[in-house]
Amino acid sequence: MLIFSVFKTLTDQRVTVELKNDLSITGVLKSVDQFLNIRLDNIKVLDEARHPHMMAVKNCFIRGSVVRYVQLPAENVDTQLLEDATRREAVSQAKR
Amino acid sequence: MDTSSAIQEPFDLIRLSLSERVFVKLRGDRELTGVLHAYDGHMNLILSDVEETILIVEQAEDAAENTVNMAKRKMDMLFVRGDGVILVSPPAR
Amino acid sequence: MASLQGFVDQRVLLILQDGRAIVGVMAGFDQKSNVVLSDSKERVYSVEEGVEEIPLGLYLVKGDQIVLIGELDEAADQAVDLSAIRAEPLPPIRY
Numbered sequence: 001m002l003i004f005s006v007f008k009t010l011t012d013q014r015v016t017v018e019l020k021n022d023l024s025i026t027g028v029l030k031s032v033d034q035f036l037n038i039r040l041d042n043i044k045v046l047d048e049a050r051h052p053h054m055m056a057v058k059n060c061f062i063r064g065s066v067v068r069y070v071q072l073p074a075e076n077v078d079t080q081l082l083e084d085a086t087r088r089e090a091v092s093q094a095k096r
Numbered sequence: 097m098d099t100s101s102a103i104q105e106p107f108d109l110i111r112l113s114l115s116e117r118v119f120v121k122l123r124g125d126r127e128l129t130g131v132l133h134a135y136d137g138h139m140n141l142i143l144s145d146v147e148e149t150i151l152i153v154e155q156a157e158d159a160a161e162n163t164v165n166m167a168k169r170k171m172d173m174l175f176v177r178g179d180g181v182i183l184v185s186p187p188a189r
Numbered sequence: 190m191a192s193l194q195g196f197v198d199q200r201v202l203l204i205l206q207d208g209r210a211i212v213g214v215m216a217g218f219d220q221k222s223n224v225v226l227s228d229s230k231e232r233v234y235s236v237e238e239g240v241e242e243i244p245l246g247l248y249l250v251k252g253d254q255i256v257l258i259g260e261l262d263e264a265a266d267q268a269v270d271l272s273a274i275r276a277e278p279l280p281p282i283r284y
Contacts, residue, residue: 002136020283021208021256023280033192036140043259050276050277051279053202053279054204055266056263056265057202057259058265059260061196063222063257065253066256068124068180073172079115079133079144082133082142083115083133085134086134090111124283
């Protein structure tokens with residue numbers, strides 16, 4: 001739930017998703033779900049010349065399981081809040 | 097012993113590294129160092145000030161002639177999906 | 190909620206874990222991202238020749254094999270000359 005909540009606070013921000021097939025796609029994060037599936041709008045494939053496969057695609061749905069990294073805008077991430085929330089989540093996990 | 101802060105399970109050890117720099121080994125011959133800000137039970141991570149190192153082995157016909165190259169990359173703020181994480185540790189002292 | 194609802198009845202591009210690219214009209218989907226595609230075609234990319242389109246018809250694609258689903262801008266897609274494209278096939282997913 002923690003990471004899901006973090007992504008929800010980043011909707012409408014531009015992010016770069018790197019997939020496990022080495023494709024990197026930058027786009028505006030429109031929505032995310034509990035599986036960390038991602039909807040991106042206005043996408044740009046990073047190495048367009050090598051990957052013309054998505055030339056006609058503007059918006060896409062990316063399955064959470066194929067994501068390797070998501071580069072986030074640092075200025076929109078409150079690291080102190082994240083750390084506090086992580087500690088709270090860790091405690092509630094331990095109690096289970 | 098103060099039981100409330102005793103390390104009982106592996107995730108307690110990671111909890112101690114929050115806001116510290118950690119070393120992360122990933123599948124696919126990748127390594128990261130970065131400051132740990134968040135993690136969850138899947139080992140999903142959020143790191144800042146990240147440096148990624150990818151090990152590239154160039155195969156030569158003669159195995160003794162293989163060359164190992166490293167590609168490095170820096171990123172400000174990164175979410176790492178847990179299914180690629182092999183280990184998380186404090187950086188070598 | 191990242192939903193596929195907006196893609197129903199649209200032409201979409203599916204990229205699969207083995208690197209294949211399939212285009213078709215999304216007829217339906219479910220919570221596991223299983224997808225039904227009608228009038229689907231596989232686009233085979235190569236470095237030597239242009240894109241080959243293989244008609245497949247009505248397909249059910251398992252969600253666990255899907256990498257991404259892209260909404261095709263029909264106008265942009267029509268404008269692309271597939272025979273002029275030279276590219277390597279997409280790499281497969283490696284964990």
